[in-house]
Amino acid sequence: MNIIGRLTRDAQIRTTPQDKQVVNFSVAINDSYKNKQGERVEQSTYLDCSYWISTSVAKVLKKGTLVxxxxxxxxxxxxGRDGEPKAGLNFHTSQIKLHGGSKKEQSVQADTTPEEQVIAGETTTDNLPF
Structure with missing residues (x-):
């Protein structure tokens, strides 16, 4: 499944009790549609995301980045702490592609190694097979 959204907070690296590291971040997906009355309705869905492959991607996953x-x-x-049941959606991420971003974010991305850029879905090499 593919989703496109903006990060709602900077990514955080967490270590599990089994000493595995995971990158956690949250994404907002915005959608709009017209209801029966013809009014435009805006709807946002929030997903908590996890990425287990490499923690180096956390450097470029900043609040507001389109991914x-x-x-x-x-x-x-x-x-919940208040004793009420809660529910949420998790997105177990296997691939990340960065789209756009501010000049500040682009400079952070430029400071990453080619290996880190591949992990984040961005490559800078021109070694294409065709």
Whole structure:
């Protein structure tokens, strides 16, 4: 499944009790449609995302960055601090592509190694097979 959205916060690296590192971030997906009355309705969906492949991508995943993600969706449920049941969507990311961004973000991306740019879905090499 592919989704396109903007990061709602900077990515964070977390270490699990099994000493595995994961990059966690949140994405907002905006959609709009016209209802039966012909009024435009704006709708936002928020997904908590995880990326287990490489933590170096966290350097370029900053709030407001437009990203295209490939992966799978899962649901989760938990009991809130107030005792009320809660539910959310998780997106287990397998590929990240950066789209656009500010000059500041582009300069951060330019400082990454070619290996890190491939991880983030961006390549700068011209070694194309065709």
């Amino acid at each position: 295209e993600l490939t992966g799978r969706v899962s649901t989760r449920a938990w009991m």
